[in-house]
Amino acid sequence: MTMSYDPLAYEMPWRPNYEKNAVAGWLAASGAALAVEQVSTMPPEPFYWMTGICGVMAMARLPKAIKLHLLQKHLKGRDLEFISIAELQKYIKDTPDDMWLGSGFLWENRH
DSSP states (O other): OOOOOOTTSOOOTTSOOHHHHHHHHHHHHHHHHHHHHHHOOSOSHHHHHHHHHHHHHHHHHHHHHHHHHHHHHHHHOOOOOOOOHHHHHHHHSSOTTSOOOOOOOOOOOOO
């Protein structure tokens, strides 16, 4: 019985989003190719090919970058909410001997 390693089985959600950087790099290279084509006297076809290849490479990395971005966004959580003393007094005026623990929050399965 052998164990097989699947490098895609687990994705570390707290790692930097390298795919986002790769997409930005490919788009920058595509823009650079178009800019050089505008100022160069060389034939434009290689620059068009380079722009197309860079676009394909950026599109290949984009789904993974979006998936990791959304996962990290959902893991980040929300800011804490606080109430004023006046609001607290309003909540406990009917039952002053009880301890008010708050309103709680909605449980969500977001990730």
